[in-house]
Amino acid sequence: NLSDKLDKAFHILKGHGKITEVNVADTLKEVRRALLDADVNFKIAKDFTARVKEKAIGQDVLTTLQPGQLLVKLVKDELTELMGGDVAGVNLSGNPTVILMSGLQGSGKTTFSGKLANFLKTKKNKKPLLVACDIYRPAAINQLHVVGDQIGVEVYSEPENKNPVEIAQNAIKHAKANGFNVVIVDTAGRLAVDQEMMDEIARVHKAIQPQETLFVVDSMTGQDAVNTAKAFNDILNFDGVILTKLDGDTRGGAALSIKSVVNKPIKFVGTGEKMEAIDIFYPDRMAERILGMGDVVSLVERAQEQFDEEEARKLQKKIAKNEFGFDDFLTQIQQVKKMGNMKDLVGMIPGASKAMKDVEIEDDAFKHIEAIIYSMTPGERSKPAIIDVKRKARIAKGSGTKVEQVNQLMKQFDQMSKMMKMMQGPGGKNLMKMMGG
Ligand code: GDP
Ligand code: MG
Numbered sequence: 001n002l003s004d005k006l007d008k009a010f011h012i013l014k015g016h017g018k019i020t021e022v023n024v025a026d027t028l029k030e031v032r033r034a035l036l037d038a039d040v041n042f043k044i045a046k047d048f049t050a051r052v053k054e055k056a057i058g059q060d061v062l063t064t065l066q067p068g069q070l071l072v073k074l075v076k077d078e079l080t081e082l083m084g085g086d087v088a089g090v091n092l093s094g095n096p097t098v099i100l101m102s103g104l105q106g107s108g109k110t111t112f113s114g115k116l117a118n119f120l121k122t123k124k125n126k127k128p129l130l131v132a133c134d135i136y137r138p139a140a141i142n143q144l145h146v147v148g149d150q151i152g153v154e155v156y157s158e159p160e161n162k163n164p165v166e167i168a169q170n171a172i173k174h175a176k177a178n179g180f181n182v183v184i185v186d187t188a189g190r191l192a193v194d195q196e197m198m199d200e201i202a203r204v205h206k207a208i209q210p211q212e213t214l215f216v217v218d219s220m221t222g223q224d225a226v227n228t229a230k231a232f233n234d235i236l237n238f239d240g241v242i243l244t245k246l247d248g249d250t251r252g253g254a255a256l257s258i259k260s261v262v263n264k265p266i267k268f269v270g271t272g273e274k275m276e277a278i279d280i281f282y283p284d285r286m287a288e289r290i291l292g293m294g295d296v297v298s299l300v301e302r303a304q305e306q307f308d309e310e311e312a313r314k315l316q317k318k319i320a321k322n323e324f325g326f327d328d329f330l331t332q333i334q335q336v337k338k339m340g341n342m343k344d345l346v347g348m349i350p351g352a353s354k355a356m357k358d359v360e361i362e363d364d365a366f367k368h369i370e371a372i373i374y375s376m377t378p379g380e381r382s383k384p385a386i387i388d389v390k391r392k393a394r395i396a397k398g399s400g401t402k403v404e405q406v407n408q409l410m411k412q413f414d415q416m417s418k419m420m421k422m423m424q425g426p427g428g429k430n431l432m433k434m435m436g437g
Helices: 001-017 022-039 042-060 068-084 109-123 138-152 164-177 195-208 223-236 253-262 283-289 296-306 309-320 326-339 344-349 367-373 378-382 389-399 402-423 429-433
Strands: 095-103 130-135 180-189 212-218 240-243 266-270 278-280
Touching: 001 130, 022 042, 022 068, 042 068, 042 253, 068 164, 068 283, 095 109, 095 195, 109 130, 109 212, 109 240, 109 266, 109 278, 130 138, 130 164, 164 180, 164 195, 180 195, 195 309, 212 223, 212 326, 223 253, 223 389, 240 253, 253 266, 253 429, 309 326, 326 367, 326 378, 367 389, 389 402
Parallel strands: 095 180, 095 212, 130 180, 212 240, 240 266
Antiparallel strands: 266 278
């Protein structure tokens, strides 16, 4: 992926010890290739490296003490700029605020409608109403109701009505009459851009005059995402982009190109299927993520929301004293489960994706893990080192698992302890501090 490529590019630099004009050019060529591989438009990638080179020369990179680091910073800043510079918020004016979702089928509109409603309800103290305007599949209306039930948000639908314009207008009336201050309109999408879909979304848009029109796009669709964005923007002149499925290793070349092509900010990203898997889009963090520094800041924020401060303090002491045991691991798992998908979280920790690539991470794997830990004695939990072959066999039997699974968990535990120590080291200090230390 892009970050590995950049790692390689910067490695070339570091290997030379001293940076010459020749290897700056070589590195930037490598950077450009990495961008192209991540589906960034050719012209954008070319302009990008040209700008970095110009700045590198302008700032006399070659004469500074740490030219490699300065070049990394220049690349990062330029990436940040490319993705939109400052953080863009959602416009919540109007009473009710009307938010219209647009995008292709499968891009994640319905899921994101739920995430946004949940976000506005829990973080912004709003009373949102979800509106089902995908009238083509009965399952679509049902899907939104399921989402609404999950987050405790009312869903407005008219299963018999085949006119999305009317449904949206009626929903706004319903919202006004019942004290809802945000109306989120979920719409139908097709698998590809077609005239009928565009006409329909344009009619809904015109009739309800939303404060925010959001374009939802699957970040895994690469260059196509940019073309689709352009088509929707030509019709709707939308206000912002939602980049979904930015889970795990998807580095999101689309994020790099969209801003330059439609000149609209990316406002949120979706990082999983759960309702909590929504993050405000921070261009600088995204740039760091692309550069493989890991999205530590987002991770910290999520950790902060979910972690009990008291627990965190205790945990930190234990890690420091090398007393981190399976009971703590169990607590961690329970916390992590609340935070969302494991793979997403691991992907946010610099270096951790690599360190843990041999370890299978699955959400339902937690079930076995919990069973295994419950089968350990208190002594084994606090001093995992005493778990020998004989004990492993007993634990496996007691938990209804296989010895290999116990071994796997021991390995995972080992990795996690290492990761914990890593977080305590330079760069991880802040994480621990923010977690309550
Ligand atoms: P719509 O057709 O645009 O309404 O798309 P849906 O909201 O129905 O989403 C399509 C599929 O993508 C569903 O299986 C969702 O669970 C999944 N999905 C949506 N957002 C995300 C995301 O951020 N990450 C992942 N991994 N899956 C997502
Ligand atoms: Mg849908």
